[in-house]
């Protein structure tokens with residue numbers, strides 16, 4: 001009918017706006033890379049300054065080696081027990097723990113959120129304990145975990161889950177509960193079952209919040225894997241234990257390298273989850289525009 | 293109808309809407325119009341009285357388009373047949389027909405985010421049409437669109453009514469919208485809502501846009517308007 005033609009016009013002018021926006025976005029994209037680069041240069045500069053001007057030769061070796069020393073002794077060396085190789089091997093161990101921990105957190109967290117969403121009493125019964133898990137310092141739980149799970153990989157995964165599960169639970173629950181009254185009415189009018197309502201209304205509607213939770217949880221699981229590795233040091237060597245060893249042996253350039261690698265790994269996971277989030281939400285949610 | 297908190301929303305309302313009838317209710321805000329529709333649809337149990345209606349495939353158009361943001365137009369329109377367990381091919385056919393009826397062919401793959409308010413309302417109408425509901429309830433569906441769009445939507449709704457012959461129960465604040473589309477207009481009093489007066493609309497269908505300039509149209513709008521002012525006055529005397 002006639003008004004549809006009428007309304008194509010705004011749709012077309014939106015296309016123009018998009019082109020302008022594209023240019024603006026390209027400018028903004030340049031800044032996206034330039035700004036952190038400038039910060040990086042400033043930090044390296046400050047690092048050199050402190051390392052050479054503020055420190056004597058001994059402390060330069062034991063506390064803050066210059067950037068190029070870290071580069072040469074840490075990144076460029078590739079031997080069985082020296083340089084980058086053991087660090088990357090440890091990264092493999094740590095990343096496996098982090099991913100398993102994240103996977104378990106998502107599975108259990110989503111199930112708990114769904115259970116809590118079905119009835120107010122279920123939410124009241126479970127939520128306080130989720131909060132308790134979140135606020136209890138991991139350090140206080142280490143002896144217990146050690147008793148129950150030993151010193152190996154399972155104990156590290158448990159630490160991971162303890163850190164990562166809370167944001168999954170809370171964000172997913174918030175998402176499930178954010179379905180609008182009108183939408184619920186619509187589903188009620190058409191006799192939707194509990195499962196249909198969950199699957200066709202609440203779960204899709206929870207996606208933005210769930211993905212936010214997953215982004216926080218992903219960062220948390222990396223921290224959990226490194227920290228867990230620090231406490232539970234039997235079996236395969238992960239980044240946490242390696243960092244501790246290097247500190248004890250004053251292998252400072254490698255200590256720096258391992259720390260930087262751990263940091264880059266966290267960033268990588270964060271970006272991957274952000275990318276997944278953006279792909280999933282690109283058609284319908286405002287937040288999707290903020291990531292590229 | 294009395295809510296648990298003691299608010300008495302509706303009192304002694306009795307009417308019927310037959311197939312091929314389009315009844316519009318106008319009344320001051322807060323008088324219980326939405327409550328009436330919620331009771332008629334079965335979303336709300338009345339505290340007293342009873343409703344007889346075919347609610348198996350009810351049509352209910354809300355003031356908000358209530359589209360699912362993650363579904364494009366096609367999939368939004370397919371929602372109700374999907375909830376009623378229609379096979380996929382049937383769903384697609386019904387949705388395409390309904391989308392064509394509201395003039396949105398070509399917009400199937402658009403997401404709600406990129407649609408104007410009027411277009412969203414059309415998608416909402418199309419979604420309801422897929423089930424060919426015998427009873428069609430409208431709760432101020434066009435209140436949020438601009439005047440010209442609203443008039444177009446009125447013309448289209450009236451054409452859909454003529455074509456489908458459903459029983460329509462429409463709620464609005466706009467008197468000319470009421471008179472333009474309906475076979476009957478009812479004026480409700482301030483809370484607790486009662487039917488104050490009723491007007492048969494003598495014009496046949498299809499109705500053309502220029503009916504709005506007809507002297508008899510203006511006269512009828514005037515009468516309804518006076519009755520509605522009376523309804524507001526009764527509210528003022530309550531306070």
Ligand SMILES: Nc1ncnc2c1ncn2[C@@H]1O[C@H](COP(=O)(O)OP(=O)(O)O)[C@@H](O)[C@H]1O
Pocket residue numbers: 295296297299301320321322323324325326327328483
């Ligand atoms: N669930 C409820 N509990 C208590 N009062 C309600 C509830 N829903 C609506 N009301 C009250 O009932 C009256 C009628 O509401 P409503 O039917 O929405 O009015 P209208 O649609 O005519 O503007 C209003 O005064 C409103 O505040």
Ligand SMILES: [Mg+2]
Pocket residue numbers: 325326327431
């Ligand atoms: Mg209302």
